[in-house]
Amino acid sequence: MEKQILKVVKIGGKLIEDENKLREFLKDFCALPFPKILVHGGGTMATKLAEKLGYETKMVDGRRITDANSMKVITMVYGGLINKNIIAKLQAIGTNALGLCGADAGTIISKRREIKEVDFGFVGDIERVNTGFISSTLQQNITPVFSAISYDGRGELLNTNGDSVAAEIAKAMAGIYDVELFYCFEKKGVLTDVENDESVIEDIDEQLYRQLLNRGIISEGMLPKLQNCFEALNNGVSKIFLGDSNLLKKNAIHTKIVK
């Protein structure tokens, strides 16, 4: 029997902060056929709250350190403010949504990142996604909405990269569904010229990816995203789409990635 298609959609922080874009995006998400899953972070909303509270944002080599205060802020902003407002908005337009972080029903277990040169603090790398509860939720026609928080199984919540949360959920669900992964971010897709928003590469497969890599065309910011994409494709995800807040609309310009 053919597997049912499951769409896993990640929205980036900048999209969440723009109330009009978010409203429009949620309408598009609502119009997607069931089953589907939404994943969100919170980005600069957390940074802004931390600033207001007088918490210092610590960076090492350009990377953020999640200390105890930062983790509190992330739990408030991602797990509370953003997640619950998205749920209320989706409910109002006809999507029966359920807000989750990785601790809820034990869905996403991660391991606190080991301290090598840098102690990143409360940051987790995902070890396991428990599909049981997610599947039963989907079977009840309920749409899970995950904030980018996981937990270590020993009582600690951990800040976790939103792209990775989406990819790991997609990979874990690929055993049950034909999974398509959508990344909505600031750009219309993978660009040949970072300065030119219209230079979207419409289709990328592994062969073209290697060529682009060799020719140095992929920008540094896109590298981990694309690495994640091929890792997901090599682990059962069938298609990946990259684009901006219009990605879920029909005929929107985007990049499609397949193996």
Add this chain to the structure above:
Amino acid sequence: MEKQILKVVKIGGKLIEDENKLREFLKDFCALPFPKILVHGGGTMATKLAEKLGYETKMVDGRRITDANSMKVITMVYGGLINKNIIAKLQAIGTNALGLCGADAGTIISKRREIKEVDFGFVGDIERVNTGFISSTLQQNITPVFSAISYDGRGELLNTNGDSVAAEIAKAMAGIYDVELFYCFEKKGVLTDVENDESVIEDIDEQLYRQLLNRGIISEGMLPKLQNCFEALNNGVSKIFLGDSNLLKKNAIHTKIVK
């Protein structure tokens, strides 16, 4: 066939703020036989965050007004910080918990309180508890943990009295289960003398309640709590227990209320 017992437990804000008491309480909650549901508010933690953010707490006739900023704070503190940390802690000690606000899976629909003399802002009075998702969660051996937030079905989250959330869930679930309701607050139970913590009335039924009312023995703070209790008992809840953070322990002093 006899109905299975379901315990609905409400913990008060002051208990949540005391880390040691909370840890001990969660251990006791974890030891309760399944099925069970936890309900929490957040009380002064929200007030403290609002103060830190420079938001004014507006009061009219001694009652708090939930303006847009207060509602944001409540969503962050109740729905995020407190709820998700309780979930992570319960998971660590063996309770497969799921954090919910009333918008999640459309569980608790309320109506924004009408503006009469006072506009209370984003405050909701519960209209309906949808038992379907709660029941299916319990059937999967998962323990729902509700923050005291509901939603109006039109996109707004609403601040909702935690005691009422617990009572309305208890009443709604009474059709399916033999429901026992537990209120853990600062006192050991209903006291004959507010100044004397040891003056706990161990058993109250409707007859004694009327006598105590007539004799003016019930303190003003306890009146709405007891009114809620009898309303719940008149709507199918079988027993109610009132006590402090030790209420879930065997042999703890408490007040038991029956019809």
